[in-house]
Amino acid sequence: QSALTQPASVSGSPGQSITLSCTGTSSDVDGFNYVSWYQQHPGKAPKMMIYDVSNRPSGISDRFSGSKSGNTASLTISGLQAEDEADYYCSSYTSSSTRVFGTGTKVTVL
Amino acid sequence: EVQLLESGGGLVQPGGSLRLSCAASGFTFSSYAMTWVRQAPGKGLYWVSAISVGGFTYYADSVKGRFTISRDNSKNTLYLQMNSLRVEDTAVYYCVKDFRYGSGWGQGTLVTVSS
Numbered sequence: 001q002s003a004l005t006q007p008a009s010v011s012g013s014p015g016q017s018i019t020l021s022c023t024g025t026s027s028d029v030d031g032f033n034y035v036s037w038y039q040q041h042p043g044k045a046p047k048m049m050i051y052d053v054s055n056r057p058s059g060i061s062d063r064f065s066g067s068k069s070g071n072t073a074s075l076t077i078s079g080l081q082a083e084d085e086a087d088y089y090c091s092s093y094t095s096s097s098t099r100v101f102g103t104g105t106k107v108t109v110l
Numbered sequence: 111e112v113q114l115l116e117s118g119g120g121l122v123q124p125g126g127s128l129r130l131s132c133a134a135s136g137f138t139f140s141s142y143a144m145t146w147v148r149q150a151p152g153k154g155l156y157w158v159s160a161i162s163v164g165g166f167t168y169y170a171d172s173v174k175g176r177f178t179i180s181r182d183n184s185k186n187t188l189y190l191q192m193n194s195l196r197v198e199d200t201a202v203y204y205c206v207k208d209f210r211y212g213s214g215w216g217q218g219t220l221v222t223v224s225s
Binding site for chain 2: 001003034036038040045046047048051052057087089091093096097098099100101102103104
């Protein structure tokens with residue numbers, strides 16, 4: 001159950017688009033369409049932004065979109081805003097019927 | 111409104127035990143799978159354990175054999191019995207409703223394992 005690999009940090013200017021990656025294996029990301037993404041602000045509980053690779057929960061802005069190609073999932077944030085500055089984690093279902101999280105990416109809005 | 115209230119955290123010595131509870135309200139508890147996720151101070155999220163509607167249980171390798179997840183549908187409460195605790199188990203433990211759809215997280219309870 002090794003953690004999925006995410007870049008430690010990604011930054012962008014307001015209004016820009018950024019893409020976060022999440023790399024796994026054939027036993028998790030590549031094997032199932034059950035990748036989710038979470039946003040976490042300091043001191044707060046995580047908030048789901050995307051489930052099942054590309055679906056947004058009710059109330060989540062359409063500036064957030066998800067995709068997957070092979071063993072790499074991606075989260076794109078369009079029209080970057082100051083409030084998007086946070087930590088982001090991906091998660092995937094695994095062949096062991098468990099879940100695994102990514103290492104996390106800190107998004108900085110310049 | 112979904113509410114999940116964790117309790118039972120605290121300071122425990124290595125090798126000790128602790129039982130966490132998660133009191134659920136605002137939804138039909140018995141109809142949803144429940145999950146525990148933890149986060150060590152300053153670190154990332156870590157999936158710990160889950161229990162299905164039918165009572166099937168799943169564990170991360172690092173806690174298998176030491177932790178036991180259970181649920182009491184009559185009390186709308188999720189539990190995590192933690193035995194043989196290690197320093198590396200120190201974390202905030204979150205209770206999560208219906209993990210796949212992320213439909214509710216508690217605010218967490220802090221477990222500190224230290225001598």
